[in-house]
Amino acid sequence: MQIINLLRARIEQHQPKNIVEELPEAGILVPLTREPEPQIIFTRRAQHMNTHKGQVAFPGGKYDEEDTTLVNTALRECHEEIG
Structure with a gap:
């Protein structure tokens, strides 16, 4: 599983950028x-969705106050989308 080790190393070295947009x-x-x-x-994404119809994406979505962290947001959305 060399690819996993490579991904782990790159993630550990990642320095997030601060985006100055109101998104x-x-x-x-x-x-x-x-x-x-x-x-x-x-x-x-399903064709009936209001936004991003039919697009291929990573599982995830918009932060809700109940989530408390963006990690919780990602986990909740992933569970909703793919179980």
Whole structure:
């Protein structure tokens, strides 16, 4: 699982940038399968959605006050979208 070790190292070195835009906060996950050749899981938004119809995306979404953190937002949204 060399790719997993590479991803971990890159994530540990990541320095988040401060974005100076007034945008709603959101949390996403980048879920990986536990296989010898890991795969990334995406979702496809339904055609009836108000925004981003049919787009392929990482599971996640808009922050709700009950979430308390963006990690909780990402986990809640992922559970809602893919179980």
